[in-house]
Structure formats: C-alpha cells, structure tokens
Amino acid sequence: xxxxxxxxFLEKVGQERLASFSTQDFLILDLLQRERPVPDAxxxxxxxxxxxxxxxxxxxxxxxxxxxxxxxxxxxxxxxVYTRKRGLDREANKAQLLxxxxxxxxxxxxxxxxxxxxxx
Numbered sequence: 360x361x362x363x364x365x366x367x368f369l370e371k372v373g374q375e376r377l378a379s380f381s382t383q384d385f386l387i388l389d390l391l392q393r394e395r396p397v398p399d400a401x402x403x404x405x406x407x408x409x410x411x412x413x414x415x416x417x418x419x420x421x422x423x424x425x426x427x428x429x430x431x432x433x434x435x436x437x438x439x440v441y442t443r444k445r446g447l448d449r450e451a452n453k454a455q456l457l458x459x460x461x462x463x464x465x466x467x468x469x470x471x472x473x474x475x476x477x478x479x
C-alpha cells in the first residue's frame with residue numbers, strides 16, 4: 360500500500376510547480392523510503408524528481424545515493440530521520456575522525472577502528 364504522505368506531498372509539489380508524477384515516481388519514493396536502490400530501468404525518473412525538489416543526491420560518482428528531500432521530511436514531521444539518512448557533512452566527519460585519532464594518542468588508530476567511527 361502506498362504511503363499517503365507521498366501522495367499528499369507530490370500533490371502539493373505538483374500544484375505548486377504544475378508538474379505531474381508517474382507510477383514510477385511513486386515506486387522510486389517507496390524504494391528510497393525503504394533505503395533500497397533504484398533499478399536502472401526507472402533511474403531516468405530520478406532527474407525529474409530531483410528537479411522538483413522531491414529527492415536529493417548525496418555523494419558523487421559511484422558513491423552517489425538518493426534520499427527523500429529535506430522538505431518532504433519536514434512536512435512529514437520526520438526531520439530527525441532526514442538528518443540521520445543524510446549523515447554528517449564532510450567537515451563534521453573529518454573532525455570526528457581527527458578527534459578519534461587524537462584520543463588514541465601515541466598508540467595510534469587502526470584503520471578498522473576508523474571504519475567503526477564512520478562506517479559509511
């Protein structure tokens with residue numbers, strides 16, 4: 360069953376931007392909500408959803424992933440979920456790693472430990 364929040368959100372954006380959305384768009388939103396990859400067959404619709412501010416991309420190149428936009432999460436009352444899914448910005452990640460290395464002192468820090476600090 361489709362999430363009614365998706366429907367209301369797409370309806371609102373559609374009215375504001377005079378845009379329409381397909382069944383594939385709803386499928387993409389459902390996949391992203393469940394943190395699943397978007398199949399290549401429907402990836403062309405990702406650009407349409409990004410253009411209308413419905414989804415965002417995180418990362419670059421092969422590491423690019425997509426998530427529902429901040430606006431969607433705000434309207435759904437799930438801003439914390441957005442922050443968790445988006446992750447910390449690059450500078451915050453660097454600061455967290457540097458703190459871990461500094462805390463390790465002269466013993467140093469193994470790469471495996473750094474992977475535990477920032478698994479993504």
